[in-house]
Amino acid sequence: MISSCPICNIQVLTAELEQHANIHFEDDDQLQKDMELAHQMALAESNTDIMDGPEHCAGSFTSDSNTQGASSSHSEYLHHYGKLLDEQISCLVGAQIRSKVQEVEGGIMSLLRSCLESEGGSSTCMISGYIEHHQSLPSEDKGWGCGWRNIQMLSSHLLKQRPEAREVLFGGSGFVPDIPSLQRWLEIAWDKNFDIIGSNHFDNKVYGAKKWIGTTECATLFRSFGLHARIVDFDSTESSGLKSKNGKRAASQVQGPMDKFLIKNNPPKSSSELCQEDAESMRGQQVLVDWIWNYFASCCSDRFTTPRVTVSNKSPLYFQHQGHSRTIVGIQKKKGRGSQDQYTLLILDPGHRTVDLERTLRSKKGWQSLVKRGVHTLRKPQYQLCYVDSGIADSEEMEQLKTIDSILVRF
Structure with a gap:
């Protein structure tokens, strides 16, 4: 089962929802960063597929024409997105279920x-x-x-x-x-x-x-x-x-x-x-x-x-x-x-x-x-x-x- 985090609205496995939500309260700065990241992801999804490529990601998160600013925003996004992906993987490793298979003696x-x-x-x-x-x-x-x-x-x-x-x-x-x-x-x-x-x-x-x-x-x-x-x-x-x-x-x-x-x-x-x-x-x-x-x-x-x-x-x-x-x-x-x-x-x-x-x-x-x-x-x-x-x-x-x-x- 997948549920939305009540703090940042990010989709996580239900089994890991409480653990994920508690992280937000460990550090006020981290909570603010997570809220900003959730807002960035929402903008990205409304404009284009977030995985279309670096140029799309950068364009989704900044209207500044300054190249250095765009590159910085893109790098920050990739860093946060990588952390989210790692978190999803970690959750799935713990929540995945073993397939039911009939044991055959001798194989x-x-x-x-x-x-x-x-x-x-x-x-x-x-x-x-x-x-x-x-x-x-x-x-x-x-x-x-x-x-x-x-x-x-x-x-x-x-x-x-x-x-x-x-x-x-x-x-x-x-x-x-x-x-x-x-x-x-x-x-x-x-x-x-x-x-x-x-x-x-x-x-x-x-x-x-x-x-x-x-x-x-x-x-x-x-x-x-x-x-x-x-x-x-x-x-x-x-x-x-x-x-x-x-x-x-x-x-x-x-x-x-x-x-x-x-x-x-x-x-x-x-x-x-x-x-x-x-x-x-x-x-x-x-x-x-x-x-x-x-x-x-x-x-x-x-x-x-x-x-x-x-x-x-x-x-x-x-x-x-x-x-x-x-x-x-x-x-x-x-x-x-x-x-x-x-x-x-x-x-x-x-x-x-x-x-x-x-x-x-x-x-x-x-x-x-x-x-x-x-x-x-x-x-x-x-x-x-x-x-x-x-x-x-x-x-x-x-x-x-x-x-x-x-x-x-x-x-």
Whole structure:
């Protein structure tokens, strides 16, 4: 819950309202400064978005044409705004709520690894390490919360597998927050100027709203903590981008949450158009699965390797496509007819119940229909993946991470 401070009208978490209000009475000078700051913020909101840039901030708080005076006002504003942002973060760290997740004895990935190793035939699998399954709940986020659930699944992996991420994620809390808390963290990322285009798309507000999000918001959230979140765009449409001179795909700036993935009412297609789509689909399927296989295979652990299953040190993949998003936790390869390999994606879907996943994996019966997705199911013209590389960004990198772009792979 968010409440207005009765002294300065600044929005703070209800749980921290009393502590915030008491600060005003510790120092009369501080009270006056807070009142002035509240007045400045009100002026800024009435004139322009306070995060549009330094020139807007300075212009909102002074009518003096003297450059030195404007610069001084702007510096003072940034100082006060930074203190407010720090206070919001501090409040959120203490008030955020742990996400409710069903505990699976032994872990979902351990059960999946056992199932994969017990299968007959010749196959090789690449899977990620520890991850929790976070399911959508009918009473909370049915139909719109899949993106948030995938963020929670990725977070569970990072908190368990990467000590450097555990130190910075969610204020060092060490647990996966619920959706409302994640929404507040995303708003704070926007306040820090991460993904200005995306924040404008949402009018800078997402807390308490049942709004669809996508890979852009996932990357924004993790980047705001200094994590190297990357987006890869797989696209067959003509207008998606161009190759650079060296033959590599040019980076594409990501705009909006998942606009191009939303279902649109398009006119019926001719048979020739459908044939062309089938050809593009087959080509896109191979490009996508080749990339995913190489991704997981590029950084493997020696500790858990068996003849059939190799555990990768790479993070799971946030997998976005038209109308839905899921989490890819691995990929299976089997020798097909001739020299063509057959691939199957291993996916955790927020739309499935955790109890069903655990039951089928533990019994080794029926789990394939919940986890496996064959290449033939990949018939969309566009896909996006989001993953998190290791390491923490320094101050210079943090500025670069504020612009959300993607690696474009055309097929």
